[in-house]
Amino acid sequence: MNRKVSAITTDTFPNEMRTSLGRNLTYGLLDVIGRGIVIGEYDNVAFPTEAELARKHGVSRAVTREAVKMLTAKGLLSARPRQGTIIQPQSSWNLFDSDVLHWLLERKFSVELLRHFNQLRVAIEPEAAALAAMQATEQECAAMGAGLARMVAAEAGADNTLAADIAFHVAVLEGSGNPFYKQFRDMVASALATSIHFTNRIKGRTASIEDHRAVYDAILRRDSDGARCAMRRLIGDVLELIGEAEATASA
Amino acid sequence: MNRKVSAITTDTFPNEMRTSLGRNLTYGLLDVIGRGIVIGEYDNVAFPTEAELARKHGVSRAVTREAVKMLTAKGLLSARPRQGTIIQPQSSWNLFDSDVLHWLLERKFSVELLRHFNQLRVAIEPEAAALAAMQATEQECAAMGAGLARMVAAEAGADNTLAADIAFHVAVLEGSGNPFYKQFRDMVASALATSIHFTNRIKGRTASIEDHRAVYDAILRRDSDGARCAMRRLIGDVLELIGEAEATASA
């Protein structure tokens, strides 16, 4: 396995490439450049040209162009002849792309972003719970129950707290029967994974199980408004904690 | 301008290329393939290989690959050696990508999709209004006022009803100060543009202006809950109309 030595090789990016099935140079470069943009690596310097990017990372221009095109599709870049490739204002980044969100949450951790995201969750998830109460199938309800059961098991150390929490919230979103809500699957998973350390540090999750169960029970008895309120309370609590943390940090 | 004649030329896709700045072959092909996938052009046939796509559209493989990569980034495709390029299940399409949403809404018009989207709006926009009531700047409030004024003007035939409606809703989203809500800008614009004919047909928009003004007033007096309720009522009405239409259609 003696290939040309390059900054980015197929080996450089093994398993953690959550982007579809890719573990090839293009996806590697996509990840490196994307993360670089989000971190702010190019904030005070002109973004490199295709040729420079290719040379710097030791890959061909074709690979570079494909990675750049993918980042363009995600709203991070735009390219024009003679002007070069430039970073788009953050307002046009596609935050609902799980790659972009992942990069954002991964960087120097921003409580503000976490608050913004949970301000979104407090809109989305209660409504999803309400929809789920109206039309979730038995299977979908069973998935929620399983998630809850895992949370209880995790309490006793028999399962992973984070994975259980995610499983429950994802199950509710799936139960909504609405493809837009279902899209939040990856986002919520990504964000919870990042924020769990944060929220855990502030407050034990012991009380949380009961809150989750309240959502679950309401959905089971087809109580749409009850499910909405319970879920809103659940996420509202998280939001409150974040607000307090922000206030403490700035004080 | 005598270049090689091909199925997709630079001239084929002139101005209407809302995707970033592109009016080149890659963006043209992106649009053609993307629309084809959404419409269902490949539903009962194997998706072509890169080579076939390139030949069919008369472009090089490099262009084809770039378009395919962009569609991969939007969640529509995935590619593996030997397996070929395959269409992803609809559940992994990025519905929050304005291209994807545009293609979806453009196809044989689906009332169900419209309902699903408005089920999302009824979660998002009231919360955005509530946030706007808390922290919109004077400028942002002025933008909402301007949108409302345009709606009044449109009533008298002095402005475009659709554009005015969009302007108001976008202004509220912008006023939320939350980047996730701001992302709905393009989506709401895209969806309203498609649905306006539908909703207009069912009900005159005369009553609508007062509903919009109620939202605006609540935000101005910093009444968070009032804004949320007013906006919820506004979109709830639309949702109800869609539900009735669906019931009628299936009856």
Next chain:
DNA sequence: GTTTACGTAATTATCATATCTATCTGACTT
């Protein structure tokens, strides 16, 4: 002095071709 027109050069866009790599299939061996 300001604007307009235009040529130049830089950078992306495209093409064509060749080679590499991953992976499925099936035959062959153990």
Next chain:
DNA sequence: AAGTCAGATAGATATGATAATTACGTAAAC
């Protein structure tokens, strides 16, 4: 059965050449 190897296929990558676009500086025009 289970493992191993060979062939075939389709995407992945590299390379180099050409075209198209347009920012920018310069000169001409007003």
